[in-house]
Amino acid sequence: MPMMTTDVPIDEVVATAYTVPTDRPEGDGTLTWDSTTWVVVRVGTHDGGGASGVGWTYAPAAVARIVQDLLAPEVVGRSVLDVPAAWAAMARAVRNAGRTGMVAMALSAVDTALWDLKARLLGLPLHHLFGAVHETLPVYGSGGFTTDCEAHLRSQLRGWVDAGLPRVKIKIGESSGRDTDRDLARTGLAREEIGADVELFVDANGGYDAKQAIRVARRLGDLGVVWFEEPVSSDDHAGLRRVRESVDVDVTAGEYGDGLAYFSRLLAAGAVDCAQIDVTRCGGYSEWQRIAALAAGYGTEVSAHCAPTLTAPVALATPGLRHLEWFEDHVRIESRFLDPFCAPVEGSIAPSEAPGNGVSVRDADLAPYRVA
Numbered sequence: 001m002p003m004m005t006t007d008v009p010i011d012e013v014v015a016t017a018y019t020v021p022t023d024r025p026e027g028d029g030t031l032t033w034d035s036t037t038w039v040v041v042r043v044g045t046h047d048g049g050g051a052s053g054v055g056w057t058y059a060p061a062a063v064a065r066i067v068q069d070l071l072a073p074e075v076v077g078r079s080v081l082d083v084p085a086a087w088a089a090m091a092r093a094v095r096n097a098g099r100t101g102m103v104a105m106a107l108s109a110v111d112t113a114l115w116d117l118k119a120r121l122l123g124l125p126l127h128h129l130f131g132a133v134h135e136t137l138p139v140y141g142s143g144g145f146t147t148d149c150e151a152h153l154r155s156q157l158r159g160w161v162d163a164g165l166p167r168v169k170i171k172i173g174e175s176s177g178r179d180t181d182r183d184l185a186r187t188g189l190a191r192e193e194i195g196a197d198v199e200l201f202v203d204a205n206g207g208y209d210a211k212q213a214i215r216v217a218r219r220l221g222d223l224g225v226v227w228f229e230e231p232v233s234s235d236d237h238a239g240l241r242r243v244r245e246s247v248d249v250d251v252t253a254g255e256y257g258d259g260l261a262y263f264s265r266l267l268a269a270g271a272v273d274c275a276q277i278d279v280t281r282c283g284g285y286s287e288w289q290r291i292a293a294l295a296a297g298y299g300t301e302v303s304a305h306c307a308p309t310l311t312a313p314v315a316l317a318t319p320g321l322r323h324l325e326w327f328e329d330h331v332r333i334e335s336r337f338l339d340p341f342c343a344p345v346e347g348s349i350a351p352s353e354a355p356g357n358g359v360s361v362r363d364a365d366l367a368p369y370r371v372a
Helices: 062-075 082-094 102-122 126-130 150-162 180-194 212-224 237-246 260-268 282-295 308-316 328-337 363-367
Strands: 012-027 032-044 052-058 138-144 167-171 199-202 226-229 250-253 274-277 301-304 319-327
Touching: 012 062, 012 102, 012 363, 032 062, 032 102, 032 328, 052 102, 062 082, 062 102, 082 102, 082 226, 082 282, 102 126, 102 282, 102 301, 126 282, 126 308, 138 150, 138 199, 138 308, 150 167, 150 180, 167 180, 167 301, 180 199, 180 212, 180 260, 199 274, 212 237, 237 260, 260 274, 260 282, 274 282, 282 301, 282 308, 308 319, 308 328, 319 328, 328 363
Parallel strands: 138 167, 138 319, 167 199, 199 226, 226 250, 250 274, 274 301, 301 319
Antiparallel strands: 012 032, 032 052
């Protein structure tokens, strides 16, 4: 039975940062790294049985301090039910600090935790609280780092295909676009490994300029590539549109979008065939829903970027969703530190029917990686 929630106040907001090493160097077209920092936010109430909600973002450890100093004071004391009011208060409070970048990541983590707490107190899975329109979520395997050797790339691609994933993505844009021969060779290797029936995506992470991206895209088309992510910087909307209008492959971007205003500009520019939304960067579930509605107004589908466990509930409630990214780096963390963790079956994941987002964090396992 749902629990009573009338006038239940939020009593605490706690943010903790953990840095988890990768099992090998990882890299894309414009960046390399050897660890990933996970900022986990918990919001709690002493009433309602001491329930708590959890949200997170993949961001620098400094985000935890932003949560504690700027956002927590705006949330504590508010009703668990009034998540939109809490979001608006947080957005007002960060005016002078800036609403974008790490502040948007902090806001995202708190917002997702607030929605999780509300759903848990109501005894509802989050996707039912939002109103689900999908029964399952199609996913695509994502990894293929530019730092990976050929043997590892082949093994990873084969593993995804054998697991039933009908679409996969690799990184290109090597060294900020300075090695297109390797980019094309790796794409050809990927096509060879996955066969003709699996969709092939590539992600340049903004490694090219527009004219170079157009030249590369035309050769990618010969390899059956259907998705060209960030061929140029995601901030270069004119360049994205130029590429989009010049090639047949779908051009996509948006993963760094930190709010409705960014996506308003991206969509108005006609820059993408599919807009990527990252719930850990865009402002959380609250802002995701506004962005998805805006995209629907432009007749543009959206794709869920990374953080698959956190994203799944709101993605299930998004009519224009194309798919969800099964990103190697985040899957590595979520499968290790969340209980339970839901893996894809035949290319899709099914929602949890447990209250809230349906997971708990394995705090004891995470403790050695705490940095803030």
